[in-house]
Structure formats: C-alpha cells, structure tokens
Amino acid sequence: MENRSPINTSSDANFQALVIDDESHLCEFVSSVLREESWNIIGRSDAFIEVIKQVAHVAKTNSPVLLTGEPGTGKELVASTIHDHSNRRDQPFITVSCSSIPAELIESELFGQDRRGLFEDAHGGTIFITEITEMTASLQEKLLHFLQAGEIGRVDANDVQKVDVRVIAASNHNVEQQVAEGKLSNELFARLSEVWIDLPPLRERPEDIPSVAQGFADRVYSLSPAVTFANEALTLLEKYNWPGNIRELENAVVRAVAMCDGTVRAKDLPACVRNYGVPHEAIVTEPAANDDWVTLSVIEGRYVAQVLEHTCGNKQAAARVLAVDRKTLDRMIKRHHIDPHHLKALRAKHASRS
Numbered sequence: 001m002e003n004r005s006p007i008n009t010s011s012d013a014n015f016q017a018l019v020i021d022d023e024s025h026l027c028e029f030v031s032s033v034l035r036e037e038s039w040n041i042i043g044r045s046d047a048f049i050e051v052i053k054q055v056a057h058v059a060k061t062n063s064p065v066l067l068t069g070e071p072g073t074g075k076e077l078v079a080s081t082i083h084d085h086s087n088r089r090d091q092p093f094i095t096v097s098c099s100s101i102p103a104e105l106i107e108s109e110l111f112g113q114d115r116r117g118l119f120e121d122a123h124g125g126t127i128f129i130t131e132i133t134e135m136t137a138s139l140q141e142k143l144l145h146f147l148q149a150g151e152i153g154r155v156d157a158n159d160v161q162k163v164d165v166r167v168i169a170a171s172n173h174n175v176e177q178q179v180a181e182g183k184l185s186n187e188l189f190a191r192l193s194e195v196w197i198d199l200p201p202l203r204e205r206p207e208d209i210p211s212v213a214q215g216f217a218d219r220v221y222s223l224s225p226a227v228t229f230a231n232e233a234l235t236l237l238e239k240y241n242w243p244g245n246i247r248e249l250e251n252a253v254v255r256a257v258a259m260c261d262g263t264v265r266a267k268d269l270p271a272c273v274r275n276y277g278v279p280h281e282a283i284v285t286e287p288a289a290n291d292d293w294v295t296l297s298v299i300e301g302r303y304v305a306q307v308l309e310h311t312c313g314n315k316q317a318a319a320r321v322l323a324v325d326r327k328t329l330d331r332m333i334k335r336h337h338i339d340p341h342h343l344k345a346l347r348a349k350h351a352s353r354s
Contacts, residue, residue, distance in 0.1 A: 002254070029056040043208030047200040051078065052237045058195050058198065059085040062338070064147055066132075066192040067170040069199030072245030075170045076128065081353065083126040088166060091125030094118050098134035105138050112289070113155040119146070121166045132169040137185065143167070144188045167192070202242040209238050212246065216253040217264070220306050227257050230265045240276045258302060301336030304329075308338065313346030 029052070044188050048240050058065055076095065083093045090258045096118055101109055111117040118127060135143065146152050147167060153160040171178070178184040200211065210229070217227040229237075233256070242248055254267040266274055304322065311317040319329045333340070 019217055029053075041077055043202075043212055045205040045208045047205045048208070051199060052081075055082055055085070057062055057346070058082060058197075060087070061195075063195050064167045064169065064192050066175070066189075066196045067168065067199065068175055068196070069172070070201045070243075070245055071172045072247030073199040073201060074131070074246055075199060078197065079126070079128040079170065080170045081132060082168060083128075085168075086166070088125050092122045093128065094122045095128045095130065097130045098133040103136055106135070106208050108155045110139075111142065111152050113157075117152070117154065119152050119163050119165055120161075122177070123163050124165075126168060128164045128168045128170070130170045131172065132188075133171050133173055133175065133184045137339050140185045140188050144185065144191060147188075147191045160280050182302055196216055202245045206238045209249070210234050212249060212303070213237055213253050217257050220254050220309060225262070227260065228263050232265055232266045233264045233269060236273050236276070238274045258299070261298070289315050297336075300332070304336060305338055308343060309346070310331075312349070313343035315343075 036230070055078060065079075067078055069075055079266075080093055083089060096106075096110065098106060107259055109117060110119055129143075142152075146165075146310075148162075150164070151162050173185075175184060175189060175193070179186055179189050197297060202212075203345060213229060213234070217229070237249070237252075244251075252270050252273060253264075256264045259268040261310045304318075307318045307321050311321065315326060315329055315333075321328050322329065322332075324332070333343075
C-alpha cells in the first residue's frame, strides 16, 4: 500500500483551487474562524492553527475530505467549519455515524429504499460520515462508485440518479492499519485521502487546556462572577493525558463547576485527574471536610443557569424542565443574579440559527 501523509494535495487538478492567493487572506480566514464561539472550546495552539489553515485550503473545493484523530478531538467541528466556509454553506449539512446504525440498515439509510436516503436529502450540501471503517465492503464499493461517478441507486432499484453532495469522512482509528487489515478498501481510502487532515490529541497541545477549560466553565455557568480555576487545578489539568480529549475535558469541567465554590480547585476535579502520575500506594482517599461543601442555594443557582443554557435562554422550556411556573423561574433568576442580557443573547443566537 502506498504511504500517504495527511493533507496530500499535490497530484489532482482539482487542487489548483487550494492555493491561497496571498498570506493576508489566509490570516484573515484564520482570524475569522477563531472568532467563532465553537472554536473557543477547541483550542488556539499552533497545532490547531495549522488545522484551520488546512480548512482554509480545502473549504472552497468540492473534493472529498478524510478527517482522522482520536475520539473527542473535534472532527465534527472541523467538518462543519469546512461546510460553513464553502459554497455549499446554505445547503444541508448531514451527519451519519456508521457505528450507531445497524449494518443491515445503513445502506438504505444512506442511499434510500422505499423513501429518500440521506444522500438525496444532502443534495447540494455536505454529508459527514463518521467511523467510515465500520462500513461493510459492499457499502464501501457503493460509496466509491458515488465518489467516482456522482450517482447513487436506491436499495433494490435498478435506476440511478445524479446527486451533488460533498463527502467528508472520519475515523478514530489508524486508517492505514485499517486498510492493511482489510477493513477499509484501498481504493476508497485512496479517493478519500486526497485531502487528509489529522487532528492532534489534547495531550500534544497542553497550552490549549486553560482557555478551553475556561470556555466550558463559562458555557455551563452563566452566573456572575464567573467561575475561575486555581493554579493547582490548572496544573493538574495540563498534566493529565486526556485519552478522551476535548469531550473528556468538558465532562471534567462540568463536574468541577457543579462541585466548586466559585473557584475550581484540585479537590473538585475527577479522581483520575487528581491522581494521574501518582503511585498507587501514595493515593490517599479521605472524606471531604465540612468546608468543602457548598450550600443548597448555590447548587440550585448553578443548576438553573445550566438548564437555561441548555434551553438557549427559553424560559418557558426551562420552567418545564425544572417543573416550576414562569413566575417561580423569574424569582430564581433574580435571586441567583443570572444575567438577563446573557439569556437574551442566547435566544437571539438560537433564533438566528433556526
């Protein structure tokens, strides 16, 4: 099998469009992406700046893209960013996970049978297929045929139809090893990997961890003053190896914010983070002291703020989740000093996406 390196773009005429006219345009693109709220919780390290530059190169083409990286490294965000900055941005962006759909159903889900499939629904836009190596060999052949001919056929149908869809595929695995083991066809890999972007794991960019952790804390806790991180907590977060990457960091921060008194300290972090690198015999488990606990009122305020964040500032929906009436919710918002301007901004942002 031919060895390939991430972002292999030299041999195809389609990639003449990959050349950015001048460095200032590239810098402008990177700056615009970093201003997007979602990238605040992924990172701004040099490693991820390089990923954004690759996105800039490929967004304006229609070529398929292969995204690889460990679970939780941000592949879906990168895929949606490619779509959002392409000429397909006003058309559908559809995500399908090969690992979450039974093998006997995924072909009809993608290509249709008695009804339209996802490829037809994505016409004019982008389809993002995760865990591409979970596809059966026959389905890989069908996907390869689409990439070569731009046409699909429904299950048990003889006729074919043209559809205009960009394919972005992703895998958590070593795809070259998957090809060697026969789990991914060499032909499909060759077609997809013409543009191949590999996302760095969080442990290789510890400089991103403080800002990413603060971004998650701000997202789940909209009270004033904002939650902060003690130096001891940041040191532990930066030292941990984060096998679950961004997703694991998010879970750790959400837990810590719920447990802290306004400042995240070492004791608020999960045990796996606190004890990372500590010899087993040196780990001491002690019951929390009384002054480690926070009041019920503080916990209530944090929970109400999280529910409002989840409902995008929609008070009626939040009241239903909390099982209270609107007047009670309004009193909670006032009592816990939840910023009404923040809730208004959440509603406006949600409305703009609808």
